[in-house]
Amino acid sequence: MEPTPVIHPTLPARYQLRLQGRLTADWTDWMSNPVSVVEGSGPTSTTKLTGTVKDQAALFGLLSFIRDLGVPLISVMYLSGLSFDKEEQGSHP
Numbered sequence: 263m264e265p266t267p268v269i270h271p272t273l274p275a276r277y278q279l280r281l282q283g284r285l286t287a288d289w290t291d292w293m294s295n296p297v298s299v300v301e302g303s304g305p306t307s308t309t310k311l312t313g314t315v316k317d318q319a320a321l322f323g324l325l326s327f328i329r330d331l332g333v334p335l336i337s338v339m340y341l342s343g344l345s346f347d348k349e350e351q352g353s354h355p
Contacts, residue, residue: 271318276341278312282334285309292324
């Protein structure tokens with residue numbers, strides 16, 4: 263079983279969001295180096311958005327923006343923090 267990641271609310275972290283539909287918005291106001299991939303076509307298409315947010319407050323701002331767009335949110339996945347992830351994994355038993 264993988265250890266539960268330690269997420270710091272005031273530090274940057276990478277997330278992957280999956281949204282229903284085809285979104286082509288510019289996400290650079292919300293994330294660093296965003297990558298948007300559309301999967302499928304028609305009414306079953308989804309958009310996978312991956313990028314780094316500066317902290318948890320920015321993540322909640324992004325989620326509020328998506329809610330205001332009226333786009334169904336399928337999932338939010340924490341991918342990793344920045345360099346502090348490896349340091350912290352070594353410091354915990």
